[in-house]
Amino acid sequence: MSLIDISVPLSEDLPAFPGDPAIRLERAGVAANPFHLTRLSLGSHAGTHIDAPAHLLGEGATVDAIPLEWLIGPCRVVDLRGRKGAIAAGELKPLPLAGVRRLLLRTDNSELWLRPGFCEDYVGLAPDAANYLVELGIRLVGIDYLSIEPAGETSTVHRTLLGAEVVILEGLNLAGTPAGDYELLCLPLKLIRVDGAPCRAVLRPLA
Incomplete structure (x- = not known):
């Protein structure tokens, strides 16, 4: 079985979105003797993670209410490298997206994981592109940096999608992943009444 891990490794070196808690991994020490234990401290949107509707909408669904069927199944990876700034609807409309329910956007963002610290010049979606994906019936959209919304923008894209x-899947690493059709397996931590959760996301080629 060939699997492609598109998750980023959680470590203290991994950047966090400005204002989010930093990742802290601490040995539990003597209290764990003789077993090795680690105390984890991180935000619900650390690394590769999903945004549930409750991330922005007060009455929106939380992570535990999202059906697993939305997170597992056929998906399409599209290659949008070379784009700068926000991806507009006009750049998505020529793509073969009819019938697609899970869409992953590979951009130049995947190269940003090689740079230290948070990078504000990442590529995100423009509001009209978010509206277009909703019109298409997309159930899950993923992108290869910590937010699907360009830096400094309002919450319009998140509000439209959520x-x-x-479901918004953020913090992917799609470097080396060719465009095409795959099976997505994305399992977030089963956190109760929480707005988002880190997850392990992998692709299985369909061909």
Whole structure:
């Protein structure tokens, strides 16, 4: 079985979105003697993670309410490298997306994981592109940095997607992943009444 791990490794060196808690991994020490234990401290949107509707919408669904069927199944990876700034609807409309329910956007963002610290010049979605994905019936959309919304923008993109119950999968690493069709397996931590959760995301080629 060939699997492609598209998750980023959680470590104290991994950047966090500005304002989010930093990742802290601490040995539990003598209290754990003689077993090795680690105390984890991180935000619900650390590394590769999903945004549930509750991330922005007060009455929105939390992580534990998202059906696993939305997170596992056929998906399409599209190659949008070379784009700068926000991806507009006009750049998505020529792509073969009819019938696609899970969409992963490979951009130049995947190269940003090689740079230390948070990078504000990442590529995100423009509001009209978010509206277009909702019109298509997309159930899950993923992107290869810590936010699907360009830095400094308002919450319009998140509000559009999450308001339509589209799961947002952020913090992917799609470097080396060719465009094409795959099976996505994305399992977030089963956190109760929480707005998002880190997850392990992998692709299995369908061909």
